[in-house]
Amino acid sequence: MTIQPSRGLIVLAIAAGVIAAVQSGTAAVKTRADFDKAFDFRQMHTYGWSEKPGYVMVARTPQDDPEAIQKVAEPYILDAVKAELPGRGLTAATAAPDLTVTYYLLLTIGDSSQTMGQFLPPVAQWGIPPFAPSTTWIKVIPMGSLVLDLISKGQVVWRGVGEAEIKADLNLDKRAALVREAVREILKRYPPKK
Numbered sequence: 001m002t003i004q005p006s007r008g009l010i011v012l013a014i015a016a017g018v019i020a021a022v023q024s025g026t027a028a029v030k031t032r033a034d035f036d037k038a039f040d041f042r043q044m045h046t047y048g049w050s051e052k053p054g055y056v057m058v059a060r061t062p063q064d065d066p067e068a069i070q071k072v073a074e075p076y077i078l079d080a081v082k083a084e085l086p087g088r089g090l091t092a093a094t095a096a097p098d099l100t101v102t103y104y105l106l107l108t109i110g111d112s113s114q115t116m117g118q119f120l121p122p123v124a125q126w127g128i129p130p131f132a133p134s135t136t137w138i139k140v141i142p143m144g145s146l147v148l149d150l151i152s153k154g155q156v157v158w159r160g161v162g163e164a165e166i167k168a169d170l171n172l173d174k175r176a177a178l179v180r181e182a183v184r185e186i187l188k189r190y191p192p193k194k
Contacts, residue, residue, distance in 0.1 A: 029182045033160040033189035039152065041191040047090040048097030050151070053078060059108045069107070076176045077103050080183035081148070088190050099157070104147040107166070146182045150190070160186035 035041075054074060058064040081101060082092070090099065115134060144166045150158040162182035170178070 028178065029162045029164045029185045031160065031162045031182075031185045031189060033158065033186070033192065035158040035192040036155070039157040041158070044090065044098040044150075044152070044191075046093035046097045047085055047099045047101055047150070048093040049078070050100050050102040053101070054103035054105065056105045057107070059106075064107070070105070072172070073105055073179065076179045077105070077146070077183065080180045081187070083180075084183055084187040088187055098152065100151040102149045102151065104145075104149075106145040106147070108143050108145075110143040146179070146186065148183070148186055158190060158192065160189055162186045 054070070054077065056066040056070040056073065058066050058069060081103070085091075085101075144164055146162045148160045149156045162185055164178060164182060166175070166178070
């Protein structure tokens with residue numbers, strides 16, 4: 001006789017797995033990368049930072065101070081890149097680096113909305129009288145993007161981008177963890193697969 005788990009137990013196990021995946025933030029950062037297809041990344045072994053390692057651009061409120069944000073965020077970005085690049089085949093240069101790294105942190109507001117009638121097909125047979133569209137749902141989303149550029153001889157040869165929703169109630173430790181996750185996910189795409 002085989003004992004089968006109850007349906008309730010299976011549903012509970014699935015729900016626990018979904019909650020664990022959502023809470024761990026596994027899908028929190030969306031990434032993409034682009035690169036120079038003619039560039040030989042196999043010859044790159046060292047990296048160094050640009051004279052100015054990065055830039056912060058903010059388009060949220062007039063009160064946002066990019067310099068203050070950079071003072072807080074930059075150490076986390078630099079440490080995360082320093083931790084990830086050796087695993088990608090690049091070590092810190094002691095002289096002229098093969099690749100120079102620059103980051104851009106972009107903070108903005110995105111939105112998503114729906115209007116009445118948005119999902120109805122435009123056919124007269126439905127018998128629905130024409131009406132003026134009006135917004136029935138809107139969500140304002142604080143968004144952040146981290147861009148990492150790898151530069152050789154003054155030309156960007158690889159660019160990775162990570163985007164995530166930034167919740168206003170995140171404390172500094174959670175924001176730092178989000179930066180580390182973004183860098184890790186972005187650099188998973190280096191070296192590029194041809």
